[in-house]
Amino acid sequence: MGRRHQCVWWLLALGLWLLCGCAKTQLAVLAPTDWTASASGAYVTDEGRVFYGIGRASGLRSAMLLRATADNQAQTEMARVIKGYLARLSAAAGMDATAPQDRQALHDLAQAVLRHARIVDHSDLSDAGAAMSLCRLDLDAVRQVLRSDVILENALQQRMLAEAERVHDAMVGRH
Numbered sequence: 001m002g003r004r005h006q007c008v009w010w011l012l013a014l015g016l017w018l019l020c021g022c023a024k025t026q027l028a029v030l031a032p033t034d035w036t037a038s039a040s041g042a043y044v045t046d047e048g049r050v051f052y053g054i055g056r057a058s059g060l061r062s063a064m065l066l067r068a069t070a071d072n073q074a075q076t077e078m079a080r081v082i083k084g085y086l087a088r089l090s091a092a093a094g095m096d097a098t099a100p101q102d103r104q105a106l107h108d109l110a111q112a113v114l115r116h117a118r119i120v121d122h123s124d125l126s127d128a129g130a131a132m133s134l135c136r137l138d139l140d141a142v143r144q145v146l147r148s149d150v151i152l153e154n155a156l157q158q159r160m161l162a163e164a165e166r167v168h169d170a171m172v173g174r175h
Contacts, residue, residue, distance in 0.1 A: 035134050036123045040077040042085065042171035049168050051085065051142075053078025053117065053135035058128065066131040071119050074135035078117045082137065083110050089167045093159035105151045112149065116141035139168050 040053045055073025060066045086106055090097050097103060117137040124131050146152075146161050 035121065036132050040081050041174060042081070042168050044169070044172055047138075049139035049165065051078065051081050051117075051137045051139070053081055053137075055133040055135070056130065057132075058130035060129075063124070063131075066129075067122060067124070067133070070122070070131040070133040071135075074119060074133040075114075075117065078135040078137060079110070079114055082113055082117075082142075085142075085167065085171060086110055086113070088171070089160050089163055092163040092167050093156055095156055095160075108151055109145065109149060112145045113137070113142050116145065139164060 035052065035054065038052065038054060041051070043050050043052055053074045054077055055070040055075070057066050057069035057073060060069060083106075086109060087097060090102070090106055095102055095106075097106060114137075117135050119133050120136045121134040122131065123134075143161060143164055146157060146164070149157060152160070
């Protein structure tokens with residue numbers, strides 16, 4: 001019995017050793033990408049003007065819950081960025097955002113714009129017990145919503161479309 005018991009322990013030790021070896025290999029594959037060092041905000045990329053919302057989560061044991069929490073944080077960050085962008089854009093277009101109907105129009109516009117934001121990447125920092133998510137929204141999608149929006153009066157809509165790039169560019173680098 002003693003020899004059999006010893007063999008079982010050796011097999012368990014070998015299995016753990018192999019499991020740990022595979023886990024280390026997997027961590028090397030999941031190295032952080034350049035967006036993980038960035039902050040939420042407006043950016044100009046090779047593909048055009050974009051908004052990023054970056055979410056971080058840690059301290060949770062479940063990998064699924066960690067990723068879902070990071071996704072929610074990224075979406076919350078995107079909402080913060082877009083609301084700030086629309087506030088600046090409406091001011092640049094001459095909108096009086098203090099009136100209740102204008103505040104409601106901006107809120108509805110933000111909700112319509114945020115439907116186009118997507119989680120496009122994840123970074124699982126398993127060794128640190130953390131995860132990150134990247135939410136992306138193209139400025140073209142914002143313009144598309146502005147063009148199709150029936151809440152804003154036509155003149156205001158046209159002024160906002162004319163100012164869209166300039167306001168985005170003013171936000172680049174302010175993270």
